[in-house]
Amino acid sequence: MVVIVLPLVTLEEGPCHWLPQGAKGDESKKVEEEEIDIDLSAPETEKAALAIQGKFRRFQKRKKESGP
Numbered sequence: 293m294v295v296i297v298l299p300l301v302t303l304e305e306g307p308c309h310w311l312p313q314g315a316k317g318d319e320s321k322k323v324e325e326e327e328i329d330i331d332l333s334a335p336e337t338e339k340a341a342l343a344i345q346g347k348f349r350r351f352q353k354r355k356k357e358s359g360p
Contacts (some may be wrong), residue, residue: 296330296336296337296340296341297344320331
């Protein structure tokens with residue numbers, strides 16, 4: 293099973309920078325980013341993105357329904 297996680301930002305918003313767990317955002321420590329080349333036009337990628345988005349939408353709907 294292959295899981296593909298795509299950042300939810302557009303190119304106009306700039307790159308997405310993730311801090312490892314326990315990091316406090318200290319700029320003095322540089323986090324080395326791993327370059328990952330994903331073919332965004334591949335059918336498998338599109339199917340994975342749609343599945344992730346659908347799960348997230350269902351999660352948001354359930355969260356809203358069970359809220360105060």
